[in-house]
Amino acid sequence: MTRIFRLLILSLAFPALAALAEPKPGGTLVIIDSQVPRHLNPAVQSGTATAVPGTQIFATPLRFDENWNPEPYLAERWEVADDGLSITLHLRQDALFHDGTPVTSADLAFSLQTVKENHPFQTMFAPVNRVETPDVHTAVIHLDRPHPAILLAMSSAMLPVIPEHIYGDGQDPKTHPRNSDPVGSGPFKLVEFKQGEHTILERFDDFFLDGRPYLDRIVIQVVADVSNRVIAMERGDGHLMPFMTTLRDIKRLEALDHLGVTDQGYAAVGPINWLAFNTAKAPFDDVRVRRAVAYAVDREFITKALHLGLSRPATGPIVPDSPFYTDEVATYEVDLDRAQSLLDEAGLIPGEDGTRFSATVDYIPGTPEQQRNLAEYLKSQLARVGIDVQVRAAPDFPTWSNRVANHEFDMTMDTVFNWGDPVIGVHRTYLSDNIRKGVIWSNTQSYSNPRVDEILAEAGVAADPTARGELYGEFQWLVAEDLPVYWINVVPYHTVYHNGLGNVPMSIWGTMAPMDAVYWENPPE
Amino acid sequence: MALLGHLLQRLLWALGLLVAVVVLNFLLIQLAPGDPAEVIAGEMGGATEEMLAEIRARYGLDQPLPVQLWRYVSRAARGDLGRSLFFDAPVTTLILERMPATVLLVLSSLLVSVLVGTWLGVLAARNPRGWLSQSITVLALVGYSAPVFWTGILLLLLFALAIPIFPASGMSDVTRELSALGRVLDVLHHLVLPTLTLAIIYLAQYSRLARASMLEVLGMDYIRTARAKGLAEPTVVYKHALRNAILPVVTIAGLQFSQLLSGAVLVETVFNWPGLGRLAFDSILRRDHPVVLGILFCSALLVVVANILTDLCYRLVDPRIRVGGAG
Numbered sequence: 001m002t003r004i005f006r007l008l009i010l011s012l013a014f015p016a017l018a019a020l021a022e023p024k025p026g027g028t029l030v031i032i033d034s035q036v037p038r039h040l041n042p043a044v045q046s047g048t049a050t051a052v053p054g055t056q057i058f059a060t061p062l063r064f065d066e067n068w069n070p071e072p073y074l075a076e077r078w079e080v081a082d083d084g085l086s087i088t089l090h091l092r093q094d095a096l097f098h099d100g101t102p103v104t105s106a107d108l109a110f111s112l113q114t115v116k117e118n119h120p121f122q123t124m125f126a127p128v129n130r131v132e133t134p135d136v137h138t139a140v141i142h143l144d145r146p147h148p149a150i151l152l153a154m155s156s157a158m159l160p161v162i163p164e165h166i167y168g169d170g171q172d173p174k175t176h177p178r179n180s181d182p183v184g185s186g187p188f189k190l191v192e193f194k195q196g197e198h199t200i201l202e203r204f205d206d207f208f209l210d211g212r213p214y215l216d217r218i219v220i221q222v223v224a225d226v227s228n229r230v231i232a233m234e235r236g237d238g239h240l241m242p243f244m245t246t247l248r249d250i251k252r253l254e255a256l257d258h259l260g261v262t263d264q265g266y267a268a269v270g271p272i273n274w275l276a277f278n279t280a281k282a283p284f285d286d287v288r289v290r291r292a293v294a295y296a297v298d299r300e301f302i303t304k305a306l307h308l309g310l311s312r313p314a315t316g317p318i319v320p321d322s323p324f325y326t327d328e329v330a331t332y333e334v335d336l337d338r339a340q341s342l343l344d345e346a347g348l349i350p351g352e353d354g355t356r357f358s359a360t361v362d363y364i365p366g367t368p369e370q371q372r373n374l375a376e377y378l379k380s381q382l383a384r385v386g387i388d389v390q391v392r393a394a395p396d397f398p399t400w401s402n403r404v405a406n407h408e409f410d411m412t413m414d415t416v417f418n419w420g421d422p423v424i425g426v427h428r429t430y431l432s433d434n435i436r437k438g439v440i441w442s443n444t445q446s447y448s449n450p451r452v453d454e455i456l457a458e459a460g461v462a463a464d465p466t467a468r469g470e471l472y473g474e475f476q477w478l479v480a481e482d483l484p485v486y487w488i489n490v491v492p493y494h495t496v497y498h499n500g501l502g503n504v505p506m507s508i509w510g511t512m513a514p515m516d517a518v519y520w521e522n523p524p525e
Numbered sequence: 526m527a528l529l530g531h532l533l534q535r536l537l538w539a540l541g542l543l544v545a546v547v548v549l550n551f552l553l554i555q556l557a558p559g560d561p562a563e564v565i566a567g568e569m570g571g572a573t574e575e576m577l578a579e580i581r582a583r584y585g586l587d588q589p590l591p592v593q594l595w596r597y598v599s600r601a602a603r604g605d606l607g608r609s610l611f612f613d614a615p616v617t618t619l620i621l622e623r624m625p626a627t628v629l630l631v632l633s634s635l636l637v638s639v640l641v642g643t644w645l646g647v648l649a650a651r652n653p654r655g656w657l658s659q660s661i662t663v664l665a666l667v668g669y670s671a672p673v674f675w676t677g678i679l680l681l682l683l684f685a686l687a688i689p690i691f692p693a694s695g696m697s698d699v700t701r702e703l704s705a706l707g708r709v710l711d712v713l714h715h716l717v718l719p720t721l722t723l724a725i726i727y728l729a730q731y732s733r734l735a736r737a738s739m740l741e742v743l744g745m746d747y748i749r750t751a752r753a754k755g756l757a758e759p760t761v762v763y764k765h766a767l768r769n770a771i772l773p774v775v776t777i778a779g780l781q782f783s784q785l786l787s788g789a790v791l792v793e794t795v796f797n798w799p800g801l802g803r804l805a806f807d808s809i810l811r812r813d814h815p816v817v818l819g820i821l822f823c824s825a826l827l828v829v830v831a832n833i834l835t836d837l838c839y840r841l842v843d844p845r846i847r848v849g850g851a852g
Contacts (some may be wrong), residue, residue: 028700036807038611120576175583175613195612195619196807197799198699219700223797224807227678231686231693398561398812439574 023502023519028217031511032229032238036196036222039179042157043111043167044118048243048269051157051512053199053220057098058160058184059208061089061108062151063514066264066507068323070151073514074103074161074185074208084146084463091137095208097163098189105133110164112141114173123423123460124153146461148468149421156268156420156509161185187213187516197222207516214519233259236524239498242511245491247308247369253496258524263310263494265510267321270418270425271491272314273370275361275378278409279484280446283357288346290483293411294332295339296385297378303489306373311492316476317426319418319490321508323465324472329480339385348386356386362412364400365393370491371413378411405440415491416441420508422472423460430479431456447484500524528840535836539829546825547601547818551594554814561610561812562586584610597818606822607815611808616819619804624823626696627800629712630792631785633720638727639778645728646735647767653740661736665729673788677722677795684718691718694797719796723788727781731774738770772843779835783828 035049042054061075072078075089095103109131116125127147132140141150153159166183167176180193185208188201199220203213221238223229230249232238234256242265244250254261275297277284284290299313318325348356361378363371372391379389389411394400404412419425428434428441432448452475459471495511497504500522505511562580581587585596600607606616645665649658668676685693692698697711742748743766751761790802797803801820808816 030700036611038613180612180614192699194622194799195614196804197695200699217700221695221699223694224803225794225797228681228694228795228797231681234686235689235693237693396810398557436574438577 023214023517024521025211025214025519026216027214027520027523028219029215029240029501029515029518029520030238031218031220032223032232032241033220034222034224034226034229034243036224037199040182040190040193040199041162041167041173041176041179042160043115043162044174044176044179046120046157048512052242053201054157054160054182055186055509055513056188056201056218056515057182057186057190058162059095059103059186059514060156060159060161061091061154063155064152064268064508066267068267068508070155073155074108075154080151080463084148084461085143087141087143087150089139089141091139092208093137095185096206097185098183098204099163099166100206101163101165102136103161103163103185104136105139106136107161107164108139109133110168111159111161114162114167115159118173119158121153121158121419121424123149123427124158125150127461146463147423148463148465149423149460152268152420153424156512158424187514188215188218191217209516213514213516215515218515233496236498239501239524240504240511241496242493242505244494244496245367245370247310247492250310250492250494250496251308258499260497260499260504261494262497262504262506263492264506265495265508266491266493267319268418268420268508269493269510269512270319270322270420271415271493272317272319272418272487273311273374273413273415273489273491274314274485274487275374276404276409276412276414276445276485277483278407278411278445280407281410283346283348284359284410286346287482288342289348290486291332292339292342292346292385293382293387294483294486295335295342296381296387297332297486297488298334298381299488300334302374302377306377307369307489307492310494311489314487314490316480316487317430317485318422318472318476321490322418322422324422324469326469326473326476328473329477331480332486336385343385343387350386354386355388358388358390359410360390360392362392362394362400362403362409364413364415365396367415370415370489374488375413401440404444405438405442407437407444407446414485422456427456427460430475430484445484447479447482449478449482452478452482498524532833532837535833539833542829543822543825544598547598547822548594550818550821551597554817555590557809557812561814580610584608601822606819609808609813609816611811611813611816616815619816620801620819620823623799623801623804626798627786627789627793627802628827629716630719630723630798630800631782631789633716634723634727634788635778635782635785637720637724638731639774641724642728642731643735643767643771643774645732646737647739647762647770649732649736650739650743650770651762653736658736661732665732667729668725669729671725673722673726673791674795676725677719677792680718680722681795691715696799719792719798722795723785723792726788727785730777730781734773734777735770738773739766742766742770768842772839775835775838775842779831779838782831782835783824786824786827 033052037049038045040050040053040057042050059074061073062070063073065071074091074095076092077090079088091105097103112125112128112131116128127143127145129142129144163183166178167173182190187204187207189204191200191202193199201218203216207213223232226246229241233241233253250261253259277290279285303311303313315327315331316329343356350356361375363375375391379391382389403409416429417425429443430447430452431443432453434443435446436442455471455475459468462468462471500520502519502521503517505513505515507513562577585593609616609619645661649661652658681693684691692715696715703711748761748766751765789800790806793800793802794806805820
């Protein structure tokens with residue numbers, strides 16, 4: 001009896017013991033990606049395609065866990081001055097670049113300057129006045145005004161520390177030849193970069209974190225066709241596939257024994273799918289009309305039925321995963337009568353055929369479940385309140401972005417990223433001084449509310465997180481009243497992974513963060 | 526001598542054609558909506574006006590059209606097809622890296638479709654009302670009507686997933702270390718499904734063509750004479766009849782090279798084949814004009830060369846053209 005009991009205990013305990021054991025080193029991880037990187041240097045290039053390999057090759061001062069807490073990475077520790085006007089970083093003394101030269105504070109200062117001057121996200125380091133380097137491993141960042149977003153901007157792909165002795169040779173960093181043959185200090189170094197095909201990375205043996213990374217190799221394979229990507233995962237050719245949004249494929253892969261699926265790892269990307277109004281153009285210059293449209297749209301139906309329950313409703317400009325999110329905003333539960341009476345109030349009386357007015361809706365081609373299908377849904381739904389909607393197709397992305405960037409639209413579906421801190425990804429589409437024709441993902445709605453401008457200016461420099469939270473709370477409430485856009489859902493990005501993998505990347509940056517902890521628990525045969 | 530003169534004439538024609546292709550393509554592509562600078566700067570991040578202006582200036586996109594055209598043509602004449610706006614790399618390098626993959630795919634498909642198609646056509650012609658002939662006709666019809674991407678995905682599901690005997694994607698397995706021979710075998714293994722997909726459509730055409738042409742030839746007097754001489758049937762069919770019946774196949778094969786190239790765009794996308802077709806497709810979406818122009822130029826070049834070769838082949842197969850000189 002006791003022996004059987006013991007055996008039972010042992011057999012139960014063994015898997016648990018194995019899980020606690022030190023991860024096994026070795027093995028190759030094949031990542032299947034749909035996006036083509038222009039090059040591999042995130043210092044001068046935004047986007048996920050560069051960020052996934054870029055964060056393996058380059059290390060950043062900090063990194064973030066799944067709860068938005070900053071953790072040491074290249075910087076062992078850091079202090080933010082009480083007035084919020086300077087940040088002191090103490091860099092590790094044992095960090096080396098892949099060519100063997102040590103990482104110094106001068107490299108950090110050079111990197112920050114390069115990013116500030118060349119990266120499309122200008123708000124990340126705009127308040128940085130200068131970087132002082134009192135010694136080889138200390139850097140003091142001086143700010144013109146407090147800038148709480150800077151901690152997040154020192155993680156993931158946003159502040160890769162690039163070696164000054166390579167990138168500081170006077171050539172334009174945006175077109176530097178070494179962007180395609182990069183040298184960083186991250187856990188993996190480049191073996192081969194074949195443009196539009198694959199990126200092969202290999203373990204950097206002198207990586208500054210002992211014993212890491214666990215994997216020997218990472219191969220990032222670009223596969224443009226979605227069916228082929230799914231087949232690659234199903235066959236086991238690929239082991240990790242991030243940024244997956246085709247819902248039926250997610251369901252199909254989820255059902256397979258050797259694969260797992262998660263929507264964790266996209267909190268900082270914060271992708272929102274929304275319907276934007278051209279508020280400079282009648283009748284959408286009238287808030288009642290915008291609210292009427294909102295009352296006609298059923299977010300529950302979209303997320304539960306159209307998106308098979310895989311997406312979540314977005315209620316405002318900040319994603320639910322953000323620490324600054326609040327649900328205390330007007331939510332416009334579907335109410336067709338309310339919509340009708342709002343349109344009546346706005347003076348849009350139905351004509352003989354029951355039509356109040358006609359308008360167009362555009363959408364981004366390429367992700368039909370998030371974009372085209374919702375535009376079609378909108379057409380049928382708005383017809384019920386007397387709005388005649390024409391769905392305007394665009395043959396490709398540039399055609400769509402040209403229309404929207406030049407404000408030649410009535411309504412458009414759009415997907416916009418929060419990029420971690422609201423200062424980086426949220427402010428841009430609501431600030432009235434960011435109404436700039438020709439620039440996509442600026443304030444193309446021509447939205448202007450002086451109070452919103454004021455709040456955002458204040459929230460950008462508020463050092464105290466609670467105070468910041470309150471400001472963003474008011475901001476979310478206000479824009480949900482004004483409704484320059486109607487937020488529909490959080491884009492259901494999913495990562496598909498092989499079940500044999502340990503530590504699948506699920507921090508706020510997901511696969512756009514170093515994969516030094518990823519290992520093969522049960523490698524495929 | 527006549528051959529040399531003819532060849533020279535063809536080459537001159539080809540040159541004029543290529544210049545026309547370059548100029549027309551350049552003008553056509555300007556009609557496409559969308560600004561390459563915006564695509565480069567915009568990638569899910571947005572951009573500033575200064576950045577857009579800088580990109581336009583760097584790639585000469587801010588110059589008037591005639592200036593851009595002149596620059597392009599004069600550079601192209603020197604073999605410089607410009608730089609990719611997206612990758613910031615020389616277009617010639619990008620193209621030369623991918624050319625072998627496409628040529629391999631297209632030539633193997635051409636080979637398979639011509640050989641198997643002709644053979645099927647001959648088989649069908651020997652007994653035009655038999656079940657074999659009928660089923661070949663049906664097969665040809667289905668193969669010809671099915672869209673390439675559909676056939677491709679079907680073959681993928683069948684032979685890469687249900688019965689996984691062939692790889693699903695790419696031209697080689699980059700995750701494995703292989704010997705030189707291993708590499709070659711690996712590429713051949715990867716080549717099977719894409720080749721089959723692309724060959725199936727053309728196979729249909731060639732079998733129909735060969736069948737019709739064979740039927741005609743088999744009814745001719747000299748075939749009756751050959752049979753009357755007591756020659757064995759295979760000799761009659763393959764030596765006497767086929768030689769004449771194959772002329773239309775050769776002509777069509779040459780002409781079809783260009784169609785194969787466009788078919789390759791789809792096949793390469795479905796099978797993730799690292800060739801020119803996929804680069805072309807991606808580059809159009811990215812508004813990477815120099816790359817698109819470069820690929821169009823190269824495919825025009827390939828087609829022109831293929832046509833000249835067809836012409837020469839034709840003369841080889843049919844002595845009448847060789848002697849007479851007038852086609």
